[in-house]
Amino acid sequence: MEEEFDISQENFPTLYWATTSWNIGAAFWPLIFVPMTENSGRMPGYFVSHLCRGPVLCRSNDQISYIVFLIFLIPSGVGTNFATMITTRFFGGGASSVAINLVGGSIADIWKGPKGKSVVLAGELTSERSIPMSIFGMTSVVGIALGPFIGGAIQTNQDPLNWHWIFWIQLIVCGGLLPVFWFLLRETRGDVILMKKAKKIRQETGRDVYAKAELDKTSILTNMKVSFLRPTKMLVTEFVVISFTLWVSFGKSCQLPRRPTTNL
Numbered sequence: 001m002e003e004e005f006d007i008s009q010e011n012f013p014t015l016y017w018a019t020t021s022w023n024i025g026a027a028f029w030p031l032i033f034v035p036m037t038e039n040s041g042r043m044p045g046y047f048v049s050h051l052c053r054g055p056v057l058c059r060s061n062d063q064i065s066y067i068v069f070l071i072f073l074i075p076s077g078v079g080t081n082f083a084t085m086i087t088t089r090f091f092g093g094g095a096s097s098v099a100i101n102l103v104g105g106s107i108a109d110i111w112k113g114p115k116g117k118s119v120v121l122a123g124e125l126t127s128e129r130s131i132p133m134s135i136f137g138m139t140s141v142v143g144i145a146l147g148p149f150i151g152g153a154i155q156t157n158q159d160p161l162n163w164h165w166i167f168w169i170q171l172i173v174c175g176g177l178l179p180v181f182w183f184l185l186r187e188t189r190g191d192v193i194l195m196k197k198a199k200k201i202r203q204e205t206g207r208d209v210y211a212k213a214e215l216d217k218t219s220i221l222t223n224m225k226v227s228f229l230r231p232t233k234m235l236v237t238e239f240v241v242i243s244f245t246l247w248v249s250f251g252k253s254c255q256l257p258r259r260p261t262t263n264l
Contacts, residue, residue: 024093
């Protein structure tokens with residue numbers, strides 16, 4: 001990339017912006033868009049947006065998604081200048097991060113936490129949610145570790161491949177998984193499921209049946225405020241969150257391109 005785009009690394013590690021823009025998008029987009037799934041459901045965040053008569057009957061509404069991530073892999077692969085790389089990776093990182101952050105919400109919807117049903121693990125009482133969350137965390141860390149390894153292997157085999165293939169391989173693999181996710185994933189947000197049932201009853205019977213979430217709806221701004229404050233509080237008070245954040249930060253830093261050394 002440095003050679004193809006004629007980027008100088010002498011006075012400033014300019015190539016870092018390709019990774020930095022991805023991480024900035026991944027950090028900020030979930031704070032804005034994930035709270036919207038509290039009212040519209042998890043599925044909109046996983047998939048693509050479209051317009052319809054109402055969020056209750058739509059499989060998805062105005063949300064960024066997995067498909068947006070796939071779309072921005074294309075201009076990243078065919079980009080002819082470094083500004084294109086910075087811009088497309090910002091949107092790609094944001095879109096992928098929204099889908100990744102929704103996994104925790106889906107797990108929380110399906111499995112009960114400490115106040116719900118618990119199971120015995122290694123002689124100790126733990127929540128149903130512990131094991132799924134642990135598996136999710138493990139796969140995230142494994143992905144961070146394997147990414148630079150696979151990308152580096154592609155980069156070092158410049159004869160049959162080049163760095164553009166880093167994006168093409170992602171597009172092939174992730175695009176191939178899209179129909180699998182589409183047919184396997186179902187809405188898990190309880191409030192949204194109940195709203196769908198209530199609306200169907202109203203349409204079929206004419207009865208004034210409403211879900212609790214329809215009567216006690218919170219605004220998007222309120223959800224966004226909680227989305228900003230809750231993780232900040234957890235980051236400074238929860239040891240597990242602090243430790244995982246430090247580890248992910250370390251893993252992300254390892255993805256940065258090395259600055260060339262100068263022989264004196």
